[in-house]
Amino acid sequence: MKRHSVEFTVYGVEPEDVLSVFIKIEDFLAMLPYLVDYGVKDGKLAASFKFRRSIFIHEDECVVKLARMDSTVEIAFKCGKGQLRIVTEASKIPEGTKVRLTVEYSGKNEWVVSVCLDEMALIAKDYIVEMSGSKMPILMEMVDKLPKDDVVKDVFKSASLILRSNLIGSIESDKTDTIYNFVNKLRPFMKKSTYISINQKNSEEAEFASRLLMEDGIIVGAYVKYQDKQLTGPKAVELLKKIRENATINLWEVR
């Protein structure tokens, strides 16, 4: 048997939120790599896989079964040449939910399928994080203030961060969603230490500007200027949950 596991935290959600992402099993199957077809066949949900290692290909047709236990969801693919299982275990922790996701395969051509398991696990992880409504965590023990608010509030300390950072990417936000949600969508791209600068588009007077610092996926510093308000810390994060603006969001990896 070949197996690949990943462990991760989904912040600000309950285990039930994580496990319920599999209720719409077809949506989950649709994003799985190496899956080439799926649908109901003879009254059963069926899926076809095509795994590839270099020039070697392993193809198989499987019947899909979903089983839900207390804190676990197991998706079993009973195939003609072997069995593939995706097991998701969710447990509650103070920050949200801790998840252990395992993808395992036993059967013919394990040596071909094994190299594909890590990619399947990583994509399943991204799907869970996105679909369970993961929230960006902030350090909860400090009520009014975050440890690096002073860094993002100070323009020259922020400039210093930019000077020792690499640009990871930029996106444009619009008024269809809040700035907070736009930033949250970028979480898969964030690094160990990420500085985020948000500047309102087409406004030289900068009615809205924000700077965030994240470490290990947690907001450790937040500053927002919006109209006549200037906020830092958790209050700034709360304000970002209300603001909908056309802005440029730049992500920087701090070295």
Next chain:
Amino acid sequence: MKAGAVLAFNSLLEKRIAELYRRLSDVVKDSTAKVIFRFIGADSMKHSEVLKALAEELGYSDTELNEFVGEYRDELVLLDQIGESITNMANSDDIDIKILLETLMMLERVEHHTRGVEELLRECGRLGDETFNKVCRALLSSIRDDEVRHFELVRLIRIFYREMGEE
């Protein structure tokens, strides 16, 4: 698109921008702002050299280069205005914070306006051979990232001076 000429023209623009930052660093009193302007100026000079090298490799004529003067009129006017503002500040004993803020605002526009680089990045695939394409793309991507950094830095310095002016 005459890629060589666009690169050469953008190289000249970067050279002028580098000069503006150098002059601005002489004008401002704050040592941190001074150092950051020198850094951006040095970066712009580096961009100018890189763009020039790429342009020379692709080849261009002076006639082609002159065609861009009209196309880039807005940018050139903006650079002239920045130059005049810096001269005015350099000639007065105390910096007029309003003029400085306007100058920084114009520089933000310059850094935000990287259409030459963006256009060239799109065209990269058609330039020279495969190795040249890859190098060209890598260099232009790096320049584009630097432009975003410059924009952010200039904006932060403008916020600093605006807050200082409000106090």
